[in-house]
């Protein structure tokens with residue numbers, strides 16, 4: 236008998252014929268370890284014959300950062316993309332759970348739902364879409380809506396449905412690192428679109444990039460375009476409507492009419508006024524493209540509810556997204572969807588959002604203000620104050636290396652402050668002088684303290700130079 240200890244304590248993968256025939260004969264059982272089963276000497280650990288994906292997939296880089304934070308509770312984390320506990324809509328969820336419990340009839344919401352998601356929830360989400368994009372008719376979009384386990388799942392399904400290993404996805408620069416991780420784990424190659432350091436699209440460079448891809452024949456491997464368009468993770472910026480339109484126009488001019496994935500996870504999370512740009516569903520420059528417009532009820536409301544959604548304009552693509560999702564989960568948590576449905580129906584979502592927005596605006600001001608007050612600008616760092624979302628994108632002076640394995644990062648951890656190294660947010664040619672700082676988790680006082688610690692380290696490093 237050979238035991239391969241699984242990653243989960245108390246769970247052992249057991250196969251009597253392991254390792255010779257692990258493939259088709261792999262049987263998974265929960266076996267309570269007994270003393271008689273424990274080897275007295277450490278056996279050579281057999282290699283687990285993983286699939287290509289099994290070998291390629293890596294723990295998300297952010298898991299390393301989270302582990303660092305857990306190992307040292309005194310560490311103030313500007314790294315986590317977690318949301319703010321104090322503005323979570325606890326009362327709304329209690330009321331929704333009570334409303335469900337008080338319903339007459341069978342508690343169908345405790346049964347499996349459908350792969351596509353609850354029809355009523357999709358109707359409400361399509362209405363919300365029409366609120367943001369008034370030229371769209373909600374009735375046209377409820378059937379095109381796919382409810383997912385967070386929008387992360389929608390992004391994963393989108394890549395699974397479109398890309399084979401070696402395929403290329405054009406991505407914004409910087410981009411959402413967990414999307415880049417989806418690409419690399421599935422063997423696809425991210426290629427940066429030419430956004431400059433101010434967030435503007437360089438049209439001339441885009442033409443040259445597409446010409447170059449055509450010249451090398453790689454254009455045939457371009458399978459999708461992806462960008463985060465509102466109060467982005469990681470840059471905090473929003474894509475201007477003229478740049479969004481120009482991107483569609485130039486791609487079409489080069490015949491690159493591939494599926495576009497617009498990630499609008501933070502669209503609802505503006506501080507004072509919404510970002511005015513329309514989305515790809517509405518812009519005429521994107522009319523010819525298959526479109527997936529991904530949103531979420533997590534970031535602006537309750538991350539723990541883990542309900543995301545996407546609108547897909549292409550019937551074949553939607554069918555295949557569902558065909559991949561079905562065998563994975565038979566549908567995302569029906570009960571959570573029912574809770575969100577109740578909250579949307581009762582008006583709790585719209586009523587609560589201003590509180591969340593105010594909360595993040597206050598925290599962003601605290602972080603931004605403290606970095607200024609501590610003198611980070613004078614040390615040559617620069618950044619823009621975002622008008623929404625949760626992230627500050629700090630640009631270090633030339634010569635600074637903010638990478639995860641660098642001295643500066645280690646010094647910050649030693650000083651009790653953690654950040655996301657910007658290098659993780661580039662599809663290619665990673666720049667190592669950026670930092671993503673999130674104001675999601677920490678209180679305003681903690682943010683001020685984190686800023687103080689951060690600037691102290693930045694100052695020490697400036698003096699060294």
Ligand SMILES: Cc1ncc(COP(=O)(O)O)c(C=O)c1O
Nearest residue numbers: 385386387411468500531533543
């Ligand atoms: C840009 C972006 N898109 C999508 C997601 C996924 O969020 P969720 O799965 O909670 O909807 C996140 C989460 O951090 C994000 O920052």
